[in-house]
Amino acid sequence: xxxxxxxxxxxIGLKKGNRNYFERILEQNIRKSIERALxxxxxxxxxxxxxxxxxxxxxxxxxRVGTALHRVFGIVxxxxxxxxxxxxxxxxxxxxxxxxAKEGKTFAIRTKRADKAFPxxxxxxxxxxxxxxxxxxGKSVDLTIPEITCHIEIMKQGALVYVDKIQGPGGLxxxxxxxxxxxxxxxxxxxxxxxxxxxxxxxxxxxxxxxYPYTNKFxxxxxxxxxxxxxxxxxxxxxxxxxxxxxxxxxxxxxxDRLRVILYRRFMMRIAERLARRKDLKxxxxxxxxxxxxxxxxxxxxxIEEAITLPVLRPLVGMDKNEIIQVARKIGTxxxxxxxxxxxxxxxxPRQPETRAKLEKVLEAEKSLDVEDLxxxxxxxxxxxxx
Amino acid sequence: MVxxxxxxxxxxxxxPVDPEIRRFLAEFxxxxxxxxxxxxxxxxxxxEVLDRARVVVxxxxxxxxxxxxxxxxxxxxxxxxxxxxxxxxxxxxxxxISSVEHSSVFEVTQFLKTIGFSVSFIPVDQNGKIDADEIxxxxxxxxxxxSVIWVNNELGTIQPLEEIGSICRxxxxxxxxxxxxxxxxxxxxxRETNIDLLTASSHKxxxxxxxxxxxxxxxxxxxPLLHGGGHEDGKRSSTVNVPAIAAFAKAVELYQPAAxxxxxxxxxxxxxxxxxxxxSVPDSRINGDPDGLPHIINLSFKNVDGELLAIYLDRxxxxxxxxxxxxxxxxxxxxxxxACNVSVEWRKGTIRISLGRFTTDEAVDxxxxxxxxxxxxxxxxx
Numbered sequence: 184x185x186x187x188x189x190x191x192x193x194x195i196g197l198k199k200g201n202r203n204y205f206e207r208i209l210e211q212n213i214r215k216s217i218e219r220a221l222x223x224x225x226x227x228x229x230x231x232x233x234x235x236x237x238x239x240x241x242x243x244x245x246x247r248v249g250t251a252l253h254r255v256f257g258i259v260x261x262x263x264x265x266x267x268x269x270x271x272x273x274x275x276x277x278x279x280x281x282x283x284a285k286e287g288k289t290f291a292i293r294t295k296r297a298d299k300a301f302p303x304x305x306x307x308x309x310x311x312x313x314x315x316x317x318x319x320x321g322k323s324v325d326l327t328i329p330e331i332t333c334h335i336e337i338m339k340q341g342a343l344v345y346v347d348k349i350q351g352p353g354g355l356x357x358x359x360x361x362x363x364x365x366x367x368x369x370x371x372x373x374x375x376x377x378x379x380x381x382x383x384x385x386x387x388x389x390x391x392x393x394x395y396p397y398t399n400k401f402x403x404x405x406x407x408x409x410x411x412x413x414x415x416x417x418x419x420x421x422x423x424x425x426x427x428x429x430x431x432x433x434x435x436x437x438x439x440d441r442l443r444v445i446l447y448r449r450f451m452m453r454i455a456e457r458l459a460r461r462k463d464l465k466x467x468x469x470x471x472x473x474x475x476x477x478x479x480x481x482x483x484x485x486x487i488e489e490a491i492t493l494p495v496l497r498p499l500v501g502m503d504k505n506e507i508i509q510v511a512r513k514i515g516t517x518x519x520x521x522x523x524x525x526x527x528x529x530x531x532x533p534r535q536p537e538t539r540a541k542l543e544k545v546l547e548a549e550k551s552l553d554v555e556d557l558x559x560x561x562x563x564x565x566x567x568x569x570x
Numbered sequence: 571m572v573x574x575x576x577x578x579x580x581x582x583x584x585x586p587v588d589p590e591i592r593r594f595l596a597e598f599x600x601x602x603x604x605x606x607x608x609x610x611x612x613x614x615x616x617x618e619v620l621d622r623a624r625v626v627v628x629x630x631x632x633x634x635x636x637x638x639x640x641x642x643x644x645x646x647x648x649x650x651x652x653x654x655x656x657x658x659x660x661x662x663x664x665x666x667i668s669s670v671e672h673s674s675v676f677e678v679t680q681f682l683k684t685i686g687f688s689v690s691f692i693p694v695d696q697n698g699k700i701d702a703d704e705i706x707x708x709x710x711x712x713x714x715x716x717s718v719i720w721v722n723n724e725l726g727t728i729q730p731l732e733e734i735g736s737i738c739r740x741x742x743x744x745x746x747x748x749x750x751x752x753x754x755x756x757x758x759x760x761r762e763t764n765i766d767l768l769t770a771s772s773h774k775x776x777x778x779x780x781x782x783x784x785x786x787x788x789x790x791x792x793x794p795l796l797h798g799g800g801h802e803d804g805k806r807s808s809t810v811n812v813p814a815i816a817a818f819a820k821a822v823e824l825y826q827p828a829a830x831x832x833x834x835x836x837x838x839x840x841x842x843x844x845x846x847x848x849x850s851v852p853d854s855r856i857n858g859d860p861d862g863l864p865h866i867i868n869l870s871f872k873n874v875d876g877e878l879l880a881i882y883l884d885r886x887x888x889x890x891x892x893x894x895x896x897x898x899x900x901x902x903x904x905x906x907x908x909a910c911n912v913s914v915e916w917r918k919g920t921i922r923i924s925l926g927r928f929t930t931d932e933a934v935d936x937x938x939x940x941x942x943x944x945x946x947x948x949x950x951x952x
Contacts, residue, residue, distance in 0.1 A: 432881065432885060435878065435881075435951065436882055436885070436947065436948075436951070439951075440951045
């Protein structure tokens, strides 16, 4: 039997004007995700009454399709469906087969009519099919907490019958909100921040600052692995590797050590902004959470953000560390982030970092640096990796 | 050899290759190739070169050429000897080493501890020198060997090999010395000094990287580290790196006659550096034995971050090494200086300046000038 999948997207926030745009991007993303997960399969996607119906030419592994759809933001739920003609007997037969194959003693039928021309209304379909299922399987109807829910969607061309409705990742399709630049470290937080940015429809480019040769190449490979993992949600990414050791050295040897971390981050922001503006990326995303580490007090965030004019998005601001870790596990970045690495060599960490930086002092400290020269040098030596 | 605006003070880590050896190698690679274990003409040529190199290296320490095994490095040689003996004599499961051994001995003994060996340490004085008499008290019936580094790589301190040799001989225990920093620079005769095992390498005496040696006194059996095609008389299988070894022998020949004048120059430089630094830099000290090898200068600056200092100097074009390393993110102060009972606020602020054949007056003057500034600057941010 040929495999068919049905996807629903969230309509909330969609206006008439942008629905087309949204649907077109979502369809592309679904296509790319399936092509990647099942490269050998042939399939077609069509939009029918705010639903995407994916028809495979042959039978394919449902799990692999599920994995592919689970990585497409914008999908609220999806299911492997049985297609029938618009004949009640066929619908009944499909429902009986699907329900009897499931464990559980109680069931409910939930029908939606996209095609109002069907002679029975939704409730009548529920009743008629339900009676048939009771007769054929011996299971009983429970409309409040059924063990099995069988959905029937009556479309113009035929009916879709299914029992396992799987919750999708939700959100908005990647690329529907524009492009952003994510500051990606080897840690737990920034990949999760990228995940949330993608979830809200941002297409992410990644920028990583490394202290090679003070840190080893392994740390960079880790970041590449993280970018590859995150790329599962957006099909094509760019990772910009910025050699940052020289900038760090300049800061270490010319500025008060308490301000090092703030100054590092100000330079990261400047370099990120320069890149973002050249590449038409509209915002910078960081994994900062309020008050998690010394550099993340409001005073320090303000002192850092003063160096950048682009919007800085911090999707993790409301999350606890354990919540971040939980998401990292779910999206598969945890296993990569947990590997030991020397992120910014402790050589360059101050003994006692400033927790409440005064902007005047930061600006004063920066006077001993040739800011423009350092930013431009770092910018010119960026290495671009296509993920 | 000389890089513009850069000054090399890390000869104890690796010496630049002597120009004559560079030329020798370039020609050698053109005319010689083949696996020295082969039967044909090419292989025989390689074998001849190898045998000649063996004679040269053996002669440098008063050994017989059949007692020399060529390896890739002194680290390999030390591993081969310690692990090889441990495999051969599992009942003799006690090893005595000095508390200032190079990692390639120290870490091997730490490994051997995991397979049932115990290790005793010979203490050192504040200059890093052992008292050979301490060894007698450490010897047990199951003691396999004593291993003491000849010239310490961080301090330049020279250990009393003769005394250790005779103590070991009397006790019937094997004596190994890691001779890397002293080999060819100082005279040694393994027979007169009662040395049973000795290791050295090429790249500390202006030879190329990738060639090391182990002297294993005739009659001592050890399990090979590398099993395979039976090269080096079955003691070290692996296609022999004949070009590097030939150049190693060449380096020995070139070095020994030049050693004396080289050391006279180096001594003068050393004196100048040490005197200027101790005079101009507050809270500075020199570590190691005043009678040690002069090319290694170990300086500590109180409450200075030694690694930041080395990075700062590198930015000024001065290459030195540091006693601490942050390879894993943690700052580790020198194990050697700890053994010398140097306190941590000094230990952290340690750099090693090592001199050699191509060190110039200009470089030394520049070093002195910049080092004084550097310490002042880095102390503020440490």
